[in-house]
Structures are given as C-alpha cells and as structure tokens.
Amino acid sequence: MEGSGDIFRASPVAGASSPSSLSSNSRRYGFPSAASIIQAPLSVLLEYSGILPARSNQHQPSTDAVPNDSEVSIRIIGSTEQDNHREEQTPLVVGNDGASAGAAGMTSSPSQGDVEGVLRTGSGSIDAEAGGGGDGVGANGRDSSYQRYDIQHAARWIEQVLPFSLLLLVVFIRQHLQGFFVTIWIAAVLFKSNDVLRKQTALKGERKMPVLIGISVAFALHVAGVYWWYQNDDLMNPLVMLPPKEIPPFWHAIFVIMVNDTLARQAAMIFKCILLMYYKNSRGRNYRKQGQLLTLVEYFLLLYRALLPTPVWYRFFLNKEYGSLFSSLMTGLYLTFKLTSVVEKVQSFFAAVKALSRKEVHYGAYATSEQVIAAGDLCAICQEKMHAPVLLRCKHIFCEDCVSEWFERERTCPLCRALVKPADLRSFGDGSTSLFFQLF
Numbered sequence: 001m002e003g004s005g006d007i008f009r010a011s012p013v014a015g016a017s018s019p020s021s022l023s024s025n026s027r028r029y030g031f032p033s034a035a036s037i038i039q040a041p042l043s044v045l046l047e048y049s050g051i052l053p054a055r056s057n058q059h060q061p062s063t064d065a066v067p068n069d070s071e072v073s074i075r076i077i078g079s080t081e082q083d084n085h086r087e088e089q090t091p092l093v094v095g096n097d098g099a100s101a102g103a104a105g106m107t108s109s110p111s112q113g114d115v116e117g118v119l120r121t122g123s124g125s126i127d128a129e130a131g132g133g134g135d136g137v138g139a140n141g142r143d144s145s146y147q148r149y150d151i152q153h154a155a156r157w158i159e160q161v162l163p164f165s166l167l168l169l170v171v172f173i174r175q176h177l178q179g180f181f182v183t184i185w186i187a188a189v190l191f192k193s194n195d196v197l198r199k200q201t202a203l204k205g206e207r208k209m210p211v212l213i214g215i216s217v218a219f220a221l222h223v224a225g226v227y228w229w230y231q232n233d234d235l236m237n238p239l240v241m242l243p244p245k246e247i248p249p250f251w252h253a254i255f256v257i258m259v260n261d262t263l264a265r266q267a268a269m270i271f272k273c274i275l276l277m278y279y280k281n282s283r284g285r286n287y288r289k290q291g292q293l294l295t296l297v298e299y300f301l302l303l304y305r306a307l308l309p310t311p312v313w314y315r316f317f318l319n320k321e322y323g324s325l326f327s328s329l330m331t332g333l334y335l336t337f338k339l340t341s342v343v344e345k346v347q348s349f350f351a352a353v354k355a356l357s358r359k360e361v362h363y364g365a366y367a368t369s370e371q372v373i374a375a376g377d378l379c380a381i382c383q384e385k386m387h388a389p390v391l392l393r394c395k396h397i398f399c400e401d402c403v404s405e406w407f408e409r410e411r412t413c414p415l416c417r418a419l420v421k422p423a424d425l426r427s428f429g430d431g432s433t434s435l436f437f438q439l440f
Contacts (some may be wrong), residue, residue, distance in 0.1 A: 298434065310438060
C-alpha cells in the first residue's frame with residue numbers, strides 16, 4: 001500500500017430500506033416518527049410546532065447528496081495512481097463546500113493526497129466559518145443551545161411527571177366518583193336547558209304553551225330530585241345564607257358551591273319560562289318589556305350567586321384549629337374581597353331595575369305618523385308594515401320588536417352602523433343564562 005494519504009470513495013448499493021432511512025424519510029416530509037412520539041411525546045410536539053428547533057442527526061448522511069446505503073465499498077488509491085485518477089473523474093464528496101476544499105487540498109500536495117481535503121463534510125466547513133465569524137455569533141449560538149437544553153429538560157420532566165399525575169387523577173376521581181359524575185350531569189343539563197330556553201325565546205308568537213309547561217316541570221323535578229338525593233350534605237343551609245353545620249373539607253366545599261350555583265340557575269330558568277308563557281304573543285312594547293324582565297331576572301340571579309358561596313367559605317376559613325388570629329384574618333380578607341364583587345353586582349342590578357322603570361326606549365323615541373309616512377312605512381328588517389315604529393338617534397325607523405331583537409346582539413343601527421345603544425348594561429333579553437361558575 002503506497003502513499004501517506006488515501007481517498008475513500010462511497011458507492012451506493014441497492015437494498016432494502018433500513019430503519020434509519022424510514023426515519024429520515026419521515027423527517028424529510030415534516031412528520032415525526034412513531035418511535036420518537038412514544039419515547040418523548042412532549043419534546044416531539046414542541047419540535048413539530050416550532051417552539052424547539054429540530055434535532056439534527058449527526059450519524060445520518062445527507063439525503064440529498066448520498067442515497068440511503070446498506071453497504072459501503074472502500075477503494076484505496078496510491079500516490080502513483082492519484083494523478084491519473086484525478087484526470088479521469090472527481091471524487092464523490094459529501095457537501096458542496098467539501099468538494100471545493102478537497103480539490104484545493106489535492107492541488108497543493110498531490111503527492112500526499114490529503115484525506116482531510118477530500119473527505120470534508122458540510123458541517124465541518126460551517127464550523128470553520130462560524131469560528132472565524134466573530135465571538136458574537138458563537139455567543140448567540142451558545143445561548144440558543146442553552147435555552148433549548150433547558151426547554152428540553154423541562155419537557156422531559158413533565159413527561160416523567162405526567163403519568164404519575166394521571167394516576168393521581170384517576171385515584172381522585174375514584175374517591176369522589178359519585179360527586180364527580182353528579183357535577184358533570186348537572187352541568188350538562190344546565191347547558192342543554194340554556195339552549196332550549198334561548199330557542200323558545202326566539203320563537204316569539206310561535207311558542208306552544210304545553211311545551212313551555214313541560215319544560216318548567218322538567219326543570220323543577222330535576223332541581224328537587226338533586227336536593228332530595230343530597231338532603232344530608234348541608235346543601236340547603238347556604239341557600240338561605242346560613243353556614244354549614246360542620247367545617248367542610250376543601251373538595252366538599254367546592255362540590256356544595258358548584259351544585260348550589262348550578263341548581264340556582266336552573267331554578268331561575270323556571271321563572272323565565274313563566275315570563276315566556278305570559279308574553280307568548282308579545283309585540284312592540286310588550287316584547288321590550290319581556291326582554292327587560294328577562295334581563296332583570298338574570299342580574300338578580302348574578303347578585304344572588306355572588307352571595308351564595310359566602311356562607312360556605314366563611315365556615316371554611318373560620319377554623320379554630322389554625323388559631324383564632326389566623327382564622328379571623330383569613331375570614332376578614334375573604335369578606336373584604338367578596339365585598340368588591342358584590343358591590344359591582346348590586347350596581348348592575350339597580351341599572352336593570354332603572355331600565356325596566358323607563359317608559360321610553362333608551363335608544364330612541366317612538367316615531368310619529370308623519371315620520372313613518374316619510375320613511376315609507378316599511379321596516380327594513382322584517383320587510384313588513386311597521387308595528388310600533390321606533391325612531392333611532394340616527395333618524396332611521398324600524399319596528400320596535402325587530403330593533404329590540406337586533407339590539408340584543410348589536411349596538412349599532414342596522415342600516416348606517418352608527419352607534420345607537422349605549423354599552424352600559426348587557427342585555428339578557430334572548431333568554432340566555434350566564435354559564436360561568438361562581439366558586440368564590
């Protein structure tokens with residue numbers, strides 16, 4: 001064997017696809033492999049979403065330069081054959097930068113055939129350029145690598161903790177199985193009841209009295225059935241602002257508050273159904289009165305729900321086992337925080353009462369016959385003859401029931417989009433109920 005430097009040549013050999021080739025193909029098209037998802041799901045998710053840069057595989061060759069090989073053949077060329085070989089063909093190298101660097105290395109020392117000049121990877125040239133580019137680029141690269149390292153460790157820690165957390169959650173659900181399913185049940189019934197009530201409100205004159213009576217009876221039976229089932233769990237005392245007889249554990253206090261909060265909303269839906277029965281064929285002023293009453297019921301319910309958790313948390317914080325000073329301090333802080341939210345609910349309730357007592361519409365005035373004739377006596381919303389026409393502040397005229405229904409969702413004129421209705425009070429005239437839980 002002759003010559004101190006030899007040229008190594010890789011020749012592709014056709015064969016079956018290896019696991020590494022399958023992995024590289026999946027990475028080429030942007031999809032993570034199944035093995036990586038099973039081993040580190042959170043890290044793969046962060047890399048796939050772009051939060052973390054994709055990890056480079058140093059052990060795999062570039063798929064664009066060299067195809068996936070199952071065998072490698074090495075040919076050793078001596079120094080006497082090197083000149084003839086250079087004239088015949090150019091050695092196959094990995095990377096564009098490696099080709100130019102390899103040619104330069106053979107020209108400068110043709111007798112030795114420097115291996116480093118021939119077999120040079122693209123990553124090696126990039127490292128050389130980065131080393132001469134300045135300390136700032138290297139510092140930024142180190143910072144980004146440290147940041148990626150920290151995020152990866154945090155993701156790995158979450159992946160290790162997640163299975164244990166799921167086991168604890170399963171044990172917790174098993175310990176409170178009945179309360180867990182009851183909470184899901186009453187929440188699902190509440191969401192469905194709210195949807196049914198909104199549909200009945202939108203029907204206006206097409207509502208059927210037997211349907212409204214059946215809905216009211218079903219709501220009442222559901223509320224009475226839940227309270228009868230839990231009649232020994234101190235659910236009734238907080239309804240009349242009395243604290244529980246015993247200090248409730250934390251999760252039991254949450255359960256009592258959620259059940260009372262949900263059933264209080266469903267009981268209020270019964271009163272809304274009664275209003276819908278009374279204003280079954282409402283038009284004009286009666287339709288506006290119906291929306292104002294539904295809004296008043298909802299704001300009274302919001303005020304009552306803000307007060308409903310107070311007795312339970314008052315009894316929970318006033319625990320003498322923690323010491324009289326500590327328990328008194330916690331109770332006082334809770335009542336102070338609660339007072340701020342209650343004051344806001346009181347203001348909203350009185351604003352709803354004031355809107356109900358107002359005789360005229362607060363977004364305009366009733367139009368005269370001359371104004372209706374000048375406008376054409378045709379409502380632009382329902383395309384019918386105007387009934388109880390209302391003149392908005394922008395001088396457009398509509399039916400009162402049409403424009404009242406419009407202002408349940410919007411605050412602008414249907415034609416010119418001018419701001420007409422002030423946003424001082426949210427309307428619940430469509431029969432909807434607030435679905436957020438009042439836990440504290």
